[in-house]
Amino acid sequence: MARILAFRARFMLHSQAAIEAVLHPDSVARRALEAESDTNSIFYKRNLMSIKRVNARYKRRQAKRQQNKAVQTSTATFENTSSLQSLTDAAYEACKTIKWKNSVQKYMNNAMLNTLHAHKLMTSGGKITGRRKCFTIMERGKIRHIQASAFWEKVIQKSIARNVLIPCYTRSYTHGNSANQQGRGEMYAIKLLRKQLARHYKKHGSQGWILLCDYSNYFASIPREKVLQQASERIQDKRIMPWLEQLMNAECDSGLGLGAETNQQLAVGYVSRIDHWIEEQSGCEATGRYMDDLYVIDSDLLKLRSTLDEIKRMSEELGLTLNPIKTYITSLHHGFTWLKKKWYYTNTGRIITRPIPKTIKRMRRHLRALARLANRGEVSWKQISAMYHSWRGTLKHYNAWRTIQSMDAYYKQLKTKNETL
Secondary structure: OHHHHHHHHHHHHHHHHHHHHHOOOHHHHHHHHHOOOOOOOHHHHHHHHHHHHHHHHHHHHHHHHHHHHHHOOOOOHHHOOHHHHHHHHEEEEEEEOOOOOHHHHHHHHHHHHHHHHHHHHHOOOOOOOOOOEEEEEOOHHHHEEEEEEHHHEEEHHHHHHHHHHHHHHHOOOOOOEEEOOOOOOOOHHHHHHHHHHHHHHHHHHHOOOEEEEEEEEEHHHHHHHHHHHHHHHHOOOHHHHHEEEHHHOOOOOOOOOOHHHHHHHHHHHOOOHHHHHHHHHOOOOOOEEEEOOEEEEOOHHHHHHHHHHHHHHHHOOOOOOEOOOOOEEEEOOOOEOOOOOOOOEEEEEOOOEOOOOHHHHHHHHHHHHHHHHHHHHOOHHHHHHHHHHHHHHOOOOOOOHHHHHHHHHHHHHHHHHHHHH
């Protein structure tokens, strides 16, 4: 046994020197190993062959990775993105949920001519952007500045997003990165967090910590120069870059505007390197991100504090600022709020997910406003019913049985009151 341990110890001492010898043939370590080759040839040969096998496997993995990348990004070319077929497919995809609009119907009535016009603009270096319609809305208590583009421009954006941005960006996303991806919406993020919380409870119980991060004015604070630099590193065909520059320069304000699909894809992938650092180097148990809402779970409070410091540093390099109010570390035992949902453990380890009270109060106000419109005949109760039951269906994914019952009673009360008038 002692001879085996001594052999292993000597093998480990020579391993670092062997690595340096293979990587640098003229190094001092190489000459030292060659000098010892007569007396310690077994160590030298074993180390050398082992490192050669490691390098061979590394080269094979790199070649396979490059081959997969070429296959996955085969559509990200100038010719394919601006082709008539890609633009036609993008037009039919973009009009799926907005066919009732007058501008969409005008475009689709002359779809071939409009597609040919877009093809000529993209291939000749013409202007692929139009006037933006800027307006402000109040969404869940937040003021959002929207920059809506014309439908013909949305078709071009759809083609760029489908053929270039999605294949070039999503292939390097982490498992916890969600939003604006097929099959990775809000429910994907919620199910992933449930699995991570269940895994944490099996190891540590309800004792643990979670770091919640949120960026201040995320879209408007993203520097366009750094976004274009990232895109240039990911996109092989550089002839596509002028299209992205045109789309960004057409924005009314700084940063990335809300309303363009290309901006959505660029924003999701902008902080991807922070996701990779957390999953691969921080040593934390679990993490996930939905757009700009980030969380990190671990049983060590000090590790989470150092992780937060590193996230702040990397965010500053990207030109982003964390919201000091919405960024904090809290105990899993006391519960937390993420994606407008309240999360906590029961005494038996069951994970409870419920919508926050603000969501229910806002829906009640919305129903009262719709009921007033129905009284004036501006909206039918059939439309209100479709909207309400669509919202009600989302509550079935959470522990909100009593909330559903109370909202059903409130909806019936409003409808009965309207019918008696």
